[in-house]
Structures are given as C-alpha cells and as structure tokens.
Amino acid sequence: MHSRFALISLLSTLGLASPAANMKMKPRDLLPRLPDPGVVITQCASPGMLALAYDDGPYQYTSALVDILDAAGAKATFFFTGTLYGCIYNQASAVQKAYQSGHQIASHTWTHPQNFGSMSGDQITQEMQQLEQALANIIGVKPAYMRPPYLATGGSVLPTLGSLGYKVITNDVDSGDWNGNSVSQSQQAFQQAGTGGNGHIPLMHETYDTTVNQLTPWLIDWAASNGLRLVTVAECLGDASGAYSETGLPGNGQNSC
Incomplete structure (x- = not known):
C-alpha cells in the first residue's frame, strides 16, 4: 500500500x-509511443533530425550513394523494390553494402505496381512477401517498414499492411526529382520546409544521378549547418531497434527474379 x-x-x-x-x-x-503498423507516418517524432529516404533502388548508383553517406557519417533509409530497375539479385552486393554500413533497408514492394492502391489484399500481400523472401536471401532480414508505390494508401493497402505488421511511411517534403525538378528546386523545397518542428522524411529517388551526386551532398551540408542529425527513418521515429521484424532468416537458395 x-x-x-x-x-x-x-x-x-x-x-x-x-x-x-x-x-x-x-x-x-x-x-514512448512507437509507430503502429498500418498507420501512415509522414515525419519524424522529434526535432533535430533529418531522415534521408530513397525510393526505387537498388540501382547503379546505390553503392556510390552509400559511399557518400558513409563518408559523412550519415545514415539513411533505402526503400528497395524487387524488379523495378532490373532484378534485385543483380544488385545484391550493393544491397549488402548498404545494410552492412548500418543504413535501414525497407520495402517499396516487389514490382512497384502502378495500381497498388486498387489491388486486392492478396495481391498486396504477394508484392510484400516476394520482396521479403529476396531480402531474406540477400541480407537475412525482413523489413518492418515500407513506403507504398506512388504513396498510395487507399483501398486495401493500409488494412493489409497493418495485418502484415508493416509501418507505413510517406513523406512531408517532396524533392520533386521524379517530376523533373532541378537540384536547386529540390533544395528550395527543403529550405521552405525549414528546420523547425519535428524532423522531415523526404521523398527522393536514388535512380537520379543528380539526387545522388548533387542533392545528397548539399543535404549533408545543410543538415550540418543547421544542427540536424542524419538518421534512419526508424531512428527518427524513436524505433531504432524496430527496423526489422525478423533477422537471421534462412534463404531459400533463390538468386534470380
């Protein structure tokens, strides 16, 4: 008593x-309140951070991007696909390099379907599980985070992803690289978003040379000059240990798409 x-x-x-x-x-x-599966998350949970996040890889620039980030002591999140820009197994060494360097590996679905928002729950599940198996084969983990293709969250997307245990990320700053924005236009988007409030989770794509070799170095300098830590999405949400739902997964011997 x-x-x-x-x-x-x-x-x-x-x-x-x-x-x-x-x-x-x-x-x-x-x-602390950790992210819930199947709920859309757009920005970090605390100030003082920037979660660089890249979609659509692995691609020919993945390894170089990891080198740029590592040289700056920065961490980032890679939302990988299985077949969007060639078979993921053909870039297995780059995926392993990113993972072993401490960057977060997350899902962007197997094929990056244009109709993701109108797919059935079974179709969405298949998209997620195919990439899960590939990542188990390549790096031995199952990601707990994903970003939907085209940021589609309608229809069966959120209920299905929630049932699969995925934490769903979109963004609160759009670099516009996918829409032909110049590097200076992308920089302006970050400057307009500012450094106040909770940290940003931007939409960027590692499939553009300018994003990798010009925008990323600028962001590293911009973060440093504004006292921002460059962290993974999981860390910026206070969930650093929750980036993966399973580790040490056995592969099935598959090495092709």
Missing part, C-alpha cells in the same frame, strides 16, 4: 497527471 502511494506521489510530482488519473494508468502508458 505504501509503495502505491509513493508511486502516485512521484507521478504527481512529475506532473504526469492527477493522482486519480494515475491510479488508472497502465505501465505501457508511461513508455
């Missing part, structure tokens, strides 16, 4: 709630 009143007194002193409310609180209510 004494310990109970001592806990209530401590919580009241910390200003968490009134004693009456604290008596109803559960232990999980006092823990």
Whole structure:
C-alpha cells in the first residue's frame, strides 16, 4: 500500500497527471509511443533530425550513394523494390553494402505496381512477401517498414499492411526529382520546409544521378549547418531497434527474379 502511494506521489510530482488519473494508468502508458503498423507516418517524432529516404533502388548508383553517406557519417533509409530497375539479385552486393554500413533497408514492394492502391489484399500481400523472401536471401532480414508505390494508401493497402505488421511511411517534403525538378528546386523545397518542428522524411529517388551526386551532398551540408542529425527513418521515429521484424532468416537458395 505504501509503495502505491509513493508511486502516485512521484507521478504527481512529475506532473504526469492527477493522482486519480494515475491510479488508472497502465505501465505501457508511461513508455514512448512507437509507430503502429498500418498507420501512415509522414515525419519524424522529434526535432533535430533529418531522415534521408530513397525510393526505387537498388540501382547503379546505390553503392556510390552509400559511399557518400558513409563518408559523412550519415545514415539513411533505402526503400528497395524487387524488379523495378532490373532484378534485385543483380544488385545484391550493393544491397549488402548498404545494410552492412548500418543504413535501414525497407520495402517499396516487389514490382512497384502502378495500381497498388486498387489491388486486392492478396495481391498486396504477394508484392510484400516476394520482396521479403529476396531480402531474406540477400541480407537475412525482413523489413518492418515500407513506403507504398506512388504513396498510395487507399483501398486495401493500409488494412493489409497493418495485418502484415508493416509501418507505413510517406513523406512531408517532396524533392520533386521524379517530376523533373532541378537540384536547386529540390533544395528550395527543403529550405521552405525549414528546420523547425519535428524532423522531415523526404521523398527522393536514388535512380537520379543528380539526387545522388548533387542533392545528397548539399543535404549533408545543410543538415550540418543547421544542427540536424542524419538518421534512419526508424531512428527518427524513436524505433531504432524496430527496423526489422525478423533477422537471421534462412534463404531459400533463390538468386534470380
């Protein structure tokens, strides 16, 4: 009984709630809130961070991008596909390099379907599981994060991804590289977004030379000059240990698409 009143007194002193409310609180209510599967997340959970995030790889620039990031001590998230720009197995060494360098590997589906938002739950599941198996074969993990192709979250997308345990990422800054924006236009998008408030999760694509070799170095300098840490999406959401739902997965011997 004494310990109970001592806990209530401590919580009241910390200003968490009134004693009456604290008596109803559960232990999980006092823990940091981690991302929920199947819920759209657009930005970081705290200020002072920038989560560089690249879609549509692996591609011919993946290895060079990892080198640029590593040289700056920056971490990023790669939303990989299985077959969008050739078979993922043909870029297995680049995928392994990114993973071994401590960057987050996440899913962008197997084929990057244009109709992702209107696909059935079974079709979405197949898209996700095919990439899961490829990543198990290449790096031995199953990602817990994904970004939907074309940022489509309607129809069966969120319920299905939630049932599969995926944390769904979109963005709050668009570099516009996919739409032909110049590097200076992309830079302006970040400057307009600013460095206040919670950290940004941008939409960028590693399939553009200018994004890899011009925009990324500029972002590294921009972050440094504004005191921002360059982290993975999982870390910027306070979920650094939750980037993968399974590790040490056995492969099935497949090495082609």
